[in-house]
Amino acid sequence: MKKIVIVGAGASGVYLSLLLKQQMPQNQIIVLEQNKSPLKKLLATGNGRCNLSNRKMHSQYYQSDQLKMVQSIIQDFDMVEQMQKIGLYCVYQGDLLYPKSEQALSVRNVFMQRSEEAGVVFQYEQEVLQIQRQKHQYLIKTNSQNIIADVIVLAMGSEAGKLSGMNTSRYEILKQMHLKVVEPVPSLVQFYTSPVLKSLKGVRVKGTFSLVENEKCIHQEKGELLFTDYGVSGIAVMQLSSFYQKHHHYQLYIDFFDELSHNQLCQLLSKQSSLFLEGLMNHKIAKAFQKYQYLSIDQLVSLLKHYPLEIKGIREASYAQVMKGGLSLKEVTEDLELKQYPCIYAMGEILNVAGMCGGYNLHFAFASAYRVAKAIERNVYVKNS
Structure with a gap:
């Protein structure tokens, strides 16, 4: 035995x-x-x-x-x-x-x-x-x-x-x-970001999310992101975190309208009333974007298709999968x-x-x-x- x-x-x-x-x-x-x-x-x-x-x-x-x-x-x-x-x-x-x-x-x-x-x-x-x-x-x-x-x-x-x-x-x-x-x-963990969009805490966004370093896309995920009081979470973020390496400087780019091309979104926004982005996206996100009303439609679309957040780091092992x-x-x-x-x-x-x-x-x-x-x-x- x-x-x-x-x-x-x-x-x-x-x-x-x-x-x-x-x-x-x-x-x-x-x-x-x-x-x-x-x-x-x-x-x-x-x-x-x-x-x-x-x-x-x-x-x-x-x-x-x-x-x-x-x-x-x-x-x-x-x-x-x-x-x-x-x-x-x-x-x-x-x-x-x-x-x-x-x-x-x-x-x-x-x-x-x-x-x-x-x-x-x-x-x-x-x-x-x-x-x-x-x-x-x-x-x-x-x-x-x-x-x-x-x-x-x-x-x-x-x-x-x-x-x-x-x-x-x-x-x-x-x-x-x-x-x-x-x-x-x-790995498979959340990101700390700058800025932290605390007004959007709890808001979920479906879209395409890109991990970028020195303007080069390291990896891209289509799925869901969750805004938190420290940064971002969600399945797409977890997947991107597996490509994160220490001592590197990354940005996270959010495409809020990945189903539309740049030109298609420009056309859609040109038809909007004074409500600005209401009716197109989550109310809290629309409200947060009101500060960009001064931008041209082309500039606003570029922001909505490539909204940048600086990644300050990943959360600790106790939060990782x-x-x-x-x-x-x-x-x-x-x-x-x-x-x-x-x-x-x-x-x-x-x-x-x-x-x-x-x-x-x-x-x-x-x-x-x-x-x-x-x-x-x-x-x-x-x-x-």
Whole structure:
């Protein structure tokens, strides 16, 4: 019998525990979680609806230092088929895949029920502080106990969004093991802007939004933006934030009328009455633009099609959905086994893999667990035969 310890009860950790117990029921599977309960971040995914995957599943929607490996992992995993095997029925809404229930809670309940029924042991409030090699096994030191393991899987997640815990010891463990860690920075997060349009707080705008540096468009997103009391938020902003880099100076350009060309908007405005922009856009935005009544129609249209905000920075990790950075994929094999440490694997958010909004990060979490499960089953079988 082998003792397999999974560090982290997030999406990848819980799914892996279930796969391993189903494939190798004779082995002891222990999941260590630093929080008081499992799958906390999963419950917030997709505004509680749990966006699991996307029809357009390709490595171009990810950032990593080994995109070819990412492509192999995500392509090797069929979310609909694998979820149905554990009793979770999923349906596509457009390109986005959701559980039929549209409830992250039901996903959590299915995973935990199946795992506990299979005999997985979950231990909570266990922060792993150190991992040491001991001949052919490993010693795991937590805040309250020592555990000897034959196989370890690192699935600690990241500090994004508070929900998987803000302790940075997850990275210290990797550094103690002399593994390369790409500096983690927040991604899929809101922008601080100048000016801050506080009069528009709570107003949502549909349009096209461009991240620009030195008059060059870095990336463009069509979607929705939300004005806040610190800057801007919304799905389009979250996507743009994944292209943000420290020590760069960016502007955000808003096209309030992306469905109209410059000339078409000029014609439309030329027919407006003294109400100015009322009837064309949100009342609060129309009111905010009243100060530009002195502009010519051509100048006003240029402003409405390219309204500039200076980006002062991104919000902190506690507000982010994911972190760019983490354990370099150059440290692992195609099976996600650490090259320097046989029988230690890494998966999910602890790796230097960050996807866009739209189910990409959850897909990688489950797909990486699936890859590790196959590798452990194969390796344990070979060693026992």
